[in-house]
Amino acid sequence: MARPPRRSGRAGAASRPYRGPSVNTNTALGAATAGTAAPVTGSRIVALGHYQPSRVLTNDELSRMVDTSDEWIRERVGVVTRRIADTETVADMATAAAGKALANAGLTADDIDLVVVATCSSVDRSPNVACRVAARLGINAPGAYDINTACSGFSYALGTVDHAIRAGAARNALVIGAEKLSDFTDWTDRSTCIIFGDGAGAAVVTATTGDEPAGIGPVVWGSVPEKGEAVRIEGWRPYIQQEGQAVFRWATTSLAPLARLACERAGVDPSELAAFVPHQANTRIIDGIAKRLGVPQAVIAKDIVESGNTSAASIPLALSKLVERREVPSGAPVLLFGFGGGLTYAGQVIRCP
Incomplete structure (x- = not known):
């Protein structure tokens, strides 16, 4: 049966001569040293x-x-x-x-x-x-x-x-x-x-x-380890296995209140959000969370349509495209919310760059 080729070449960074230990002066220690x-x-x-x-790779x-x-x-x-x-x-x-x-x-x-x-x-x-x-x-x-x-x-x-x-x-x-x-x-x-x-x-x-406002709100994160078997990649070079219906039920019934909590901790009402960028699991989950959260005014990221589910890459990939297309004003509040294997979840409100 035909399948896309899978090649796993190794990264080959060029070696550099050792010049002794370095201190990055951008860190607190380095900056303090530099005064x-x-x-x-x-x-x-x-x-x-x-x-x-x-x-x-198309559906056809x-x-x-x-x-x-x-x-x-x-x-x-x-x-x-x-x-x-x-x-x-x-x-x-x-x-x-x-x-x-x-x-x-x-x-x-x-x-x-x-x-x-x-x-x-x-x-x-x-x-x-x-x-x-x-x-x-x-x-x-x-x-x-x-x-x-x-x-x-x-x-x-x-x-x-x-x-x-x-x-x-x-x-x-x-x-x-x-x-x-x-x-x-x-x-x-x-x-x-x-x-x-x-x-x-x-x-x-x-x-x-100084007076510059922070642009990343408090993170709301957690896990449901007793449901960990719902999404798994076990052993060495195995295949992704998941219980799709279990994940769907958990995501659509449990996550909206947690997403709302991330807004609350950032001092932002969901009605004030300019965009909602959740993990791109599938469109039915995205729509279900957005409906329960109550964000009819917000741009809802659905990069899954053209990119599929890219796990940890899905939120920054979708957000980067929204910014590139100028669909969200600079400085506007945007809710990021990830969820998946573990089971784990995490989210925060950011100000759009």
């Missing part, structure tokens, strides 16, 4: 970037691989196309998205002191993706770590970076969601192969100081 420490009031997203593989192509149809996929999931990485790795896509975000922010690698990557699909245990991104972009001595909370990963990463900046551990950070789910997709299983895609999105997050 340039400034009071930090919070953080904000200043720019975004995204990357998607060039290969487009999938219908020739498994027993399904374009009409059925659109009705049940909402996906029309998805991108598939033939040769790119998670690190490749993360680096490309991060490079675009840096360029859009008008910053260079020398300005970054923290890199955090949310992913559940890197095939390598070490080095982590964040270190590979830092090496390829030429970022000197950053904090660098990966987070694996599946589809809620970007909001988890954004929350931890906001906390790090507020604590003085960083001033300028890259927060990236990147996935190559095609490496873990069973292309003979019509219940899952129709859903997932590959891609990456990245945000540049910087400290706010």
